[in-house]
Amino acid sequence: MTGPIGRGPLHLAAAIDQTAPPASSPADSYAELALLAERGSLDFVTLTDSFARPGLDALAVAASIAPRTGRVGLVPTVTTTHTEPFHVQASVATLDWVSHGRAGWALDVSATEAEARLFGRRGAAPLDRLWDEAGEVADVAARLWDSWEDDAEIRDVATGRFIDRDKLHYVDFRGRGFSVRGPSIVPRPPQGHPVRVVDATAPEARGTAARHADVALVRAASAERADAARAELRALAARSGRDPRTLRVFAALVVDLGGGEHAAEPGHGGGPLPTAEGPSYRGGPVDLAELIADWHRAGAVDGFHLTPVEPRRDLERLVNGTVALLQHRGLFRTFYPGSTLREHLGLARPVNRHAALAGEPS
Template sequence: MTAPHGRTLLHLAAALDRRAAHDAASFVESAQLAERGALDFVTLGDTFARPGLDALAVLSRVAPVTGRIGLVPTVTTTHTEPFHVQAAVATLDWVSRGRAGWQIEVSRTETEARLFGHRGPELPSPPGQVTSLPTVEALWQEAGEVADAAARLWDSREDGAELCDGATGRVIDRNKLHQVDFEGATFSVKGPSTVPRPPQGHPVRVVDATEGPARRTAARYADVALVRTAGPAQARAVRAELRDAAAAFGRDPDDLRVLAGLGVDLGDGERAAEPGHGGGGPRQTARGPLYRGGPVGLAELIAAWHRADAVDGFHLTPVEPRRDLERIVNATVALLQHRGLFRTFYPGSTLREHLGLARPANRYAVAGGA
């Protein structure tokens, strides 16, 4: 879909992260609110570095009480089994009827490593054994391999492989099962997957590409890249870098959506953006760029970046989840819809359709047909 000025419509997403929330109700309420605003998707962060609910399990609870909005949990590729990760994400795609995504992340701290019995360089190693934490570059290389293996496993059961034929007693068409025989630097996977091919073919893969080591993985494997930059010129440069890298990997760069990550503090309502938070860009903080002001100013900022063709949309993180998300949906999104920059309804039912991404062909079915 295109906006009146000829550019494509914005993509908008929001984070559901809440500190010390241990009940599903608050996440359900926020996801339903975001869905009323027709946002593309919501994310839920997760890490082994802090206690809290499992993001993928929470969004599996949200899935049956929402109908259109995409659901994107963070799942780390470090200290986890790639086969289990892809099966869990595929399951979320099934229970949400094609609305699942997966924000790929790495675990880089000593605290997280020790949870799994791994030793860092400052801890004594067993006699004759030298161990150390991998570099961030190595962690993101592994993350890319997990993303690659996951896509192969999603393809390892062709569409229609499940027969459930009562007359013959056949439950699976073995000609539509494929071994992936994937060999990575730190793991190997034989396949096939135990979960039928997801409704989207491949659930949407999301990578925060703000840091350099993550950009190669994002350019090669992500459907959506998040970048946290404080100005449209910098965002446009990162977007161009990611698109060029995607093309170098043999991808169509138009298959990569780049969203600007932005913290949002809408405070007491209708006030102008505080100095340094609006205009050309939000203020840079230790946690990334932050907009502090009113919902109208936020709409102006988003529209300005869109006019500058800096990014494909925004991923917004409310500072105060309930208050700020309500004002984003009821005011900022409404203004963007009024200006014809954002849709007023979901034209499709899957997250890939919201993002304007085609359902990937099955690599094994195509090879077999050839």
């Protein structure tokens, strides 16, 4: 692994969303993109999902491509609105088992009345209330992941004992809109807690990101704005009682690398411009590498999450051009230092809260 720049090692992630994957083999097309990202040693790939539009279930797609990849992290979006927290955490934990510790979870909320009508349980709610609920879901998920201690499974054939019941725990969580007793039906995930990702651009999401996210995404069109958002999130994290150094903040950019090796288009000046979809960079892989290096060297962000305009074309140019150049300059790793997503991000595996209370090793 190469040495760090700025305030820590550089991290890179990419979206592999497709507007219209091939109907005959959609899993193959997603797996190909994930493997391409893995070839560039990217930390993780994301798959966006929403009740507001038709498409494949991101969590199911991630599970389908997990056995076909070996190192890259897999982070599907799973909304916390209109879904059951117990089922959500069990599904994310299962993805962590299937991927051998490479699972993440991009938390999101569903704010429209049209989405609410799909379920018919309740109406739409304000964003601040939805993100407060998302924080409670993230909290109870962590508690349920800890409801099995790491050595709760005995698997003693001679005695017929599969589980040490003394190492299974009720969570007895009661929130504003739901309550969960537990324990989980899935053993503690390989990572302890799968990585939680939150887009913290909206003010209503920042508190939840600061308290519960391992990775926060910020849509900022300049290094100065990204740095300000990072400072705010880390201050909020400290006030919530967590170590702010455990929060990774990524700049989220839409990238159009159709310009090949040419300079950034006029008006971009080598940097992104605000658009309806978020900050957008349009230019060549070399200029994008310069932007990434400059922002990170200045300490504005811990990494970048890049959404290609054209998935296959732009991801290929990102890996073969931008990433290769960063690696050549010693600014980004050339291989994965570990096997789990937490290891990619330099995050420790959380100690099980019940083992910690008992004074036992995790």
